[in-house]
Amino acid sequence: METGRTPEEFFTGHPFALAVFERVLEISRGAAPVAVRVSTSQVALRVRHGFASVWLPGQYLRHPDAEVVVSIALGRHVDSPRFKEVVHPSSKHWIHHLEVRALADLDDEVAGWLREAAERAG
Template structure:
């Protein structure tokens, strides 16, 4: 029994980010049975290691441009213009940050990135 916080707890008062979380879970559930880990700063989707994260930029920024960000860990830099920012925290990992403003933002391209990230996390 998990006594820790849930995604519902993390996204309390933020219905759109919770909807995004549920949609991302549906997407990755098609190709991987993921574990969800919730911390004070994010909701992480994991297999052997974490590969995608959802977080609320309003926790850190006074005037965020989006209510929720999906961060995806890839083993390469992806140069899509859709990324708000790409970080390179270690030699083999690039974290790509996507501002999600509409459920339609979670399109086939994003599904491909999530699939690629999940494969690396196995």
């Protein structure tokens, strides 16, 4: 459900999470014309379909391992220890959850996955 809020409003009190979102958006816009949708639970990035989201696990967990998570939807399973969890909600989608602890975590490898996801969502 869209809320009409901005990403800045969603991440109020979480400046690091806002910086993560801005970096993810910057990387993704290099691959496709990206739209942003803010819901009650996440800030999602879309082309024709959603391909990534940035969210705060503290909304759901009492003691999260990280302040912010980037979830990336790919058409394949990426076997990397960098992901906290990979789920397979449908036959064509694998959602990869990446806990981000520093902006440096959004390196070239992650940028490649984001660009792949954005191109696939178009």
